Amino acid sequence: MSGELDAAGTAIEGAMLGTAVEPATGNPAASAIGGCLNCGAVLGGAYCAACGQKANIHRTLSAIWHDILHSALHFDGKMWRTLPMLLFKPGELTRRYIHGERAKFVSPMALFLFSIFLMFAVFSFTGGANRPVDNNWMQVSIAKLDGEIAVAEKQLAGPPPLTGAERTGIEERLKELKSDRNGLAYATSGTPVYDDVGARIKAGDKRSLTFTKAETGSPWLNNLLNKGAIKMLSNPSLTFYKLQSNGYKFAWLLIPLSLPFVWLVTLGISGHQFYDHAVFATYSIAFMSLLFIVSALLGRTAVGDDLAMLLLFIIPPIHIYKQMRHSYNLTRTGGVIRTILLLLCIVIILAFFAMTLLFLGLLG
Numbered sequence: 001m002s003g004e005l006d007a008a009g010t011a012i013e014g015a016m017l018g019t020a021v022e023p024a025t026g027n028p029a030a031s032a033i034g035g036c037l038n039c040g041a042v043l044g045g046a047y048c049a050a051c052g053q054k055a056n057i058h059r060t061l062s063a064i065w066h067d068i069l070h071s072a073l074h075f076d077g078k079m080w081r082t083l084p085m086l087l088f089k090p091g092e093l094t095r096r097y098i099h100g101e102r103a104k105f106v107s108p109m110a111l112f113l114f115s116i117f118l119m120f121a122v123f124s125f126t127g128g129a130n131r132p133v134d135n136n137w138m139q140v141s142i143a144k145l146d147g148e149i150a151v152a153e154k155q156l157a158g159p160p161p162l163t164g165a166e167r168t169g170i171e172e173r174l175k176e177l178k179s180d181r182n183g184l185a186y187a188t189s190g191t192p193v194y195d196d197v198g199a200r201i202k203a204g205d206k207r208s209l210t211f212t213k214a215e216t217g218s219p220w221l222n223n224l225l226n227k228g229a230i231k232m233l234s235n236p237s238l239t240f241y242k243l244q245s246n247g248y249k250f251a252w253l254l255i256p257l258s259l260p261f262v263w264l265v266t267l268g269i270s271g272h273q274f275y276d277h278a279v280f281a282t283y284s285i286a287f288m289s290l291l292f293i294v295s296a297l298l299g300r301t302a303v304g305d306d307l308a309m310l311l312l313f314i315i316p317p318i319h320i321y322k323q324m325r326h327s328y329n330l331t332r333t334g335g336v337i338r339t340i341l342l343l344l345c346i347v348i349i350l351a352f353f354a355m356t357l358l359f360l361g362l363l364g
Helices: 002-020 061-077 079-088 090-098 108-126 136-157 164-188 219-234 236-249 251-265 274-299 305-327 332-363
Strands: none
Touching: 061 079, 079 090, 079 274, 090 274, 090 305, 108 236, 108 251, 108 274, 136 164, 236 251, 236 332, 251 274, 251 332, 274 305, 305 332
């Protein structure tokens, strides 16, 4: 239950952060005459012309809940203008925002913050990336290993009698099989099956861990990375949790990582600056985060994971094409070519991002 409450709190926190970076549009229907309660300036409308505070304030409990819902779902009415355009006309949304229509739409960063925190909340409720996977493949592997172990033990027991070399070879093979079986046992139950051998992953026993030691040329860095590797292998579940947590915390890195590649893909298109590329990338990442949310929710319904995976496979290229073409006023052919190039770049971006998360995980 505490996880769900944390998730809800995180979603609200994201909405608050989004609202903090998103200026309000104002409500021309409201008006007030008098002095501003914040700075004392004379009021002539719904907002103070000096500090921007609302003229009408509330001191009721219902106002608190209104502010929470307003922050989470409303963004002063901009959200409901922004989301349809982000879904169906992302290029037009990007172009209009870049060229000055700022008060009508949620800013890229506010929408990005909201979507990332909402994704964390939804994944916490539904399981998301942490959802238990159907481990049919693991059960098949376990059954296969158990069968091979039984065969090897039968061969050792004889008959026929074995030569010294044959017995040594079978014993080495049996030790490897048991080590692999222990590794799967730790992944599924956390306890070994065979106490007489080590395991590829064994909590609390660093001597049984097998990994390639880092050799960077720096003793300090080698020691740091090796210790991190031991911690990761000792507790895979905790490692995965930390990687996922870092993924949310450092999702903003996707924006600066994307900028050079968007710039490369749009070389030859005049009239655009890095700010324009940043708006393009941030809106695009926000959309992909919302798409992951929808996919996670679909995966928890009777529709199953197949439709969710299909959506993740089909929608992103189409959305990127529409946003690329209309943001930069490209022809259909130019849009297709640059979209293909950007999709290839996205693979590199995600690889850099994954390496960053892995490095942070090694650092603990």
